[in-house]
Amino acid sequence: MGSLPVVLRIIGNSWKPFKETYVCNRYGALRNPAFEPSRAFAAEAHIGNKLEYDLLWKQAQQDPIAFWEDAARNITWFSKWKKTLVWKEPYAQWFVGATTNAAYNCLDRHLKQGLGKKTAILWEGEDGSSTETSYESLFEQVCQLANALEHKMGLKAGDTAAIYMPLIPEAIVAMLACARIGVTHSVIFAGFSGNAIKDRVNDAESKVILTADVGYRRGQEVELLKTVDSVIDQMPSVSHVVVLRRKGTTLLGPKHLDWKDLLKDQSKNHFAQPFDAEHPLFLLYTSGTTGKPKGIVHSTGGYLVGVSATAKWIFDLKPNDRFWCTADIGWITGHSYVVYGLLAHATTIVLYEGAPMHPHPGRFWEIIDKHRVSILYTAPTAIRAFMRAGNEHLQKYQLSSLRLLGSVGEPINPEAWMWYHQEVGKSRCPIVDTWWQTETGCILISPLPGVIATKPGSATKPFLGIVADIVNEQGESCASNEGGYLVIKHPWPSMLRGIFKNPERYQESYWSRFPGMYFTGDGAHRDDKGYFWIKGRVDDVINVSGHRLGTMEVESALVSHPAVAEAAVVGKQDPVKGQALVAFVTPKLEQKIAVKALIQELKDHVVREIGRLPGPMRSS
Ligand code: PRX
Numbered sequence: 001m002g003s004l005p006v007v008l009r010i011i012g013n014s015w016k017p018f019k020e021t022y023v024c025n026r027y028g029a030l031r032n033p034a035f036e037p038s039r040a041f042a043a044e045a046h047i048g049n050k051l052e053y054d055l056l057w058k059q060a061q062q063d064p065i066a067f068w069e070d071a072a073r074n075i076t077w078f079s080k081w082k083k084t085l086v087w088k089e090p091y092a093q094w095f096v097g098a099t100t101n102a103a104y105n106c107l108d109r110h111l112k113q114g115l116g117k118k119t120a121i122l123w124e125g126e127d128g129s130s131t132e133t134s135y136e137s138l139f140e141q142v143c144q145l146a147n148a149l150e151h152k153m154g155l156k157a158g159d160t161a162a163i164y165m166p167l168i169p170e171a172i173v174a175m176l177a178c179a180r181i182g183v184t185h186s187v188i189f190a191g192f193s194g195n196a197i198k199d200r201v202n203d204a205e206s207k208v209i210l211t212a213d214v215g216y217r218r219g220q221e222v223e224l225l226k227t228v229d230s231v232i233d234q235m236p237s238v239s240h241v242v243v244l245r246r247k248g249t250t251l252l253g254p255k256h257l258d259w260k261d262l263l264k265d266q267s268k269n270h271f272a273q274p275f276d277a278e279h280p281l282f283l284l285y286t287s288g289t290t291g292k293p294k295g296i297v298h299s300t301g302g303y304l305v306g307v308s309a310t311a312k313w314i315f316d317l318k319p320n321d322r323f324w325c326t327a328d329i330g331w332i333t334g335h336s337y338v339v340y341g342l343l344a345h346a347t348t349i350v351l352y353e354g355a356p357m358h359p360h361p362g363r364f365w366e367i368i369d370k371h372r373v374s375i376l377y378t379a380p381t382a383i384r385a386f387m388r389a390g391n392e393h394l395q396k397y398q399l400s401s402l403r404l405l406g407s408v409g410e411p412i413n414p415e416a417w418m419w420y421h422q423e424v425g426k427s428r429c430p431i432v433d434t435w436w437q438t439e440t441g442c443i444l445i446s447p448l449p450g451v452i453a454t455k456p457g458s459a460t461k462p463f464l465g466i467v468a469d470i471v472n473e474q475g476e477s478c479a480s481n482e483g484g485y486l487v488i489k490h491p492w493p494s495m496l497r498g499i500f501k502n503p504e505r506y507q508e509s510y511w512s513r514f515p516g517m518y519f520t521g522d523g524a525h526r527d528d529k530g531y532f533w534i535k536g537r538v539d540d541v542i543n544v545s546g547h548r549l550g551t552m553e554v555e556s557a558l559v560s561h562p563a564v565a566e567a568a569v570v571g572k573q574d575p576v577k578g579q580a581l582v583a584f585v586t587p588k589l590e591q592k593i594a595v596k597a598l599i600q601e602l603k604d605h606v607v608r609e610i611g612r613l614p615g616p617m618r619s620s
Contacts, residue, residue: 034453035421037430041403045316045450053451060464064490067465068094071309072493074344075100075301076109078274085491090511090518091498092491094302099274102281102300103146103180105308106343107139108272119348121169122322122371126216126354130370133169135346138176141169143270144263145177152262153208153240157182157275160283162206162238163329164188164197164224166215167353170244170259171329172339174210175282179300182275186283186295189330190215190224192611194231196293200285203295204500205237210259213243213250218355225250277301283500284332286438287548288509289540291556295500296332296438299493304340306442306494310463311341314432314446315375315404322401324350324368325377331547332438333408336494337377341442356382361389365397376424377406377434379546380416384576387419394423402426404449407433409546410578411536417456435459435534437520438548439510441494444468445532458531466492468532470524475514478525486524486534487517542571542579549610554581557609561602563587 042048047056060067069084072095081098110118116136124130133141149155161183165171167190178185186204188197201209215222225243232238232255243252244259252258281300285293311317315337323342327333342349350371356364364386368376386394405425407417412433421431430449436442445468447453447460454460462468467490470478478484488495495518499506513519523535536543540551551569558567566586574580587598 033418034455035430036453037450038428041430042450044318045448046313047316047448048450050451053448057461057464061467064465064467064492068305068309068493071465072301072305074308074312075304076105077301081277081301087491089516090507092302092495093278094299094305094491094493095277098277098301100277100301100304101180101272101275102304102340103142103176104272105304106176106179106340107135107142110135110346111139113346115346118346120343120346121172121349121351123169123351123353124367124371126219126352126358131169138169138173140268141173141263142176142180143268144266145173146180146270147266148242148262149177149183149208150181151266152257153242155181155183155207157273157279158184160184160186160204160206161208161210162186162188162197162201162204164190164192164209164211164228165244165329166190166212166222166224167328167351168212168215168244169351170212172343172351175329175335175339176343179281180270180272182273182279184280184282186285187330187335188285189328189611190222191330193608194227195609196611197228198231198234199293200295201235201238203285204283206235207237208240208242209235209238210242211244212259213245213247216353218358225256229253275300278497280497282335284335284438286332287541287550287553288505289550289552290505291550291552293550293553294502294505294509297497297500298335298441299497302493302495303441304344304494306492307336307341308344310442310446311337311345311347313448314434314443314463315377315406316449317342317345317347317375319346321374322348322350322372323375323377324352324371324373325406326352326356326364326379326382327377327408332436332441333377336442356385357389360393361386362393362396365394365399368399368402369397372401374401375404375406376402377408379409380407380412381410381545381577383407383412383416383420383424387416387423388576391423399424399426402429405429405431407431408436408443410543411534412457414456421456430454433457433459435522435532439496440488440492440520441496442492444488444492445534455531458527458533460531462532466490469517470526470532471514471517475517480528481525483523483525483535485514485538486520486522486532487514488520489517536578542569542581544571544574544579544581545577549581553610554583554606557606558583558585558602560609561605563593563598564602565589 078099081095083096086093119132120135120138121133163174213225279300283295288294325337434443435445444466445459470484472484521539523538554569555567565588568584571579572582
């Protein structure tokens, strides 16, 4: 369906980017609005002087390696690198020969600075209950689990473990415990089905699965353990399933180990060993243009440098910030800006386990007031849904603690941007529209809130040290306002190190279309002020509510149903989700089932095969 050449032709010939942005709101129509950083914000910002920034930006464009070498000072290294970058296209190695430990950077070093009592995680449940976890307590739990993984399960550096957990502090404990002992973690979003777990666990050959009996969403229990158990016999590499029992009644089977029992006997100390900067910190599966998700491999040292530098400067992080990134840890946003980028700066983070509008449409705003959130980082889909729900749900709350807003995952339409700015940010908070991908590890295009004037709908400029361009089909730089393909022309530290066990697909997906450049798969244009306007995917990947889905993945799921002869899936514009899936299905002739019932059956089948992610499809 929709093969790449066809899409390219559409982009190349008839796709005309808007030169003007008109934003209509209750204050009237604005033409090409731009919002300068306020003096007050700039005065307090890490980067707040435009002249200094311009100079720094130019230097970092000319010598990205020197910029990143400098940024590497955000990280504690156990031994220094011999070479900053070794680049043999398409493989990069950063900080070659250096050693570090990701968990040490997120925990131990803060304790050494006397920050043990500082709150690391403010967790909020859907029912309004909440907990606070200090850096000291997080450290102790991570050490206990790391000890248990090593001594009770025999895991060692180089092994892989899967994490299939709800958005609770223990999910972060699991990630950091793996990182601490050099076990590569593979977090599987808790909405995925048994089949999706099986494919990911088998591809990664994960030895252990860390899970919980249930999660909670929309007032319902989500049966995580049951989902794991439904495929446990088809995952031969798994020796143990560690279960966090949240309900007293959950019974354990032969491969199950009780989380709390395991930790009880373990020491609250653990020596963080040094790992090579290139040691794989995690695998994260994401959708591509084929039916099979790809295991994106991320390094330790370079990844930490990328996420810590961008977290600090793009979110202008300060010691007293309370940062709420609403993404699940099952996605890259959760990895980079819930866990590693934020904890590396000893930030207090907010975690919310539940649906955004449950039990009422003001739930987000209630959480912001309750926990005095200062930075909110969320997706345009959520913003549009709240906008639709009506301002009355938001007007009950002060939102006075907010000082910065972020957007991620999909293009934000100017109307949603303006609503976010005026209604949530009260025209006081800068908005950072951050463009990046699972593969890029960290944000690559975004405003720096103290120096870059923002324009609704534009992610503005490449981050320091990121050499981005927009090229035509021949790989030549496009002129201003000419639509083309977004590419990155110089390696950056947190770039993916490959696709797990699939070097051909790595080469083909990112490095073949334009030789010498990383192809993002996105279409974009740059205006005459050098601002980037990202239009979205130009391949067979659909972005539903900020989450990536390959059309082929859904097609494969559909044709695996016995009633289906052929299936084709396309994306369709959706006012809230950005894009929605539309499936065209040809049933087998001998089909006796009524059309309506078949449609429902196929929707359920896709959920069984892939998970809740695609959401209900339209019937066509
Ligand atoms: O199409 C772009 C879109 O999301 C894709 C990456 O998806 P994923 O790997 O799931 O990561 C999402 C979270 C980083 C990109 O190829 N995208 C992401 N952020 C933006 C965006 N599109 C426009 N504007 C953004 N700010």
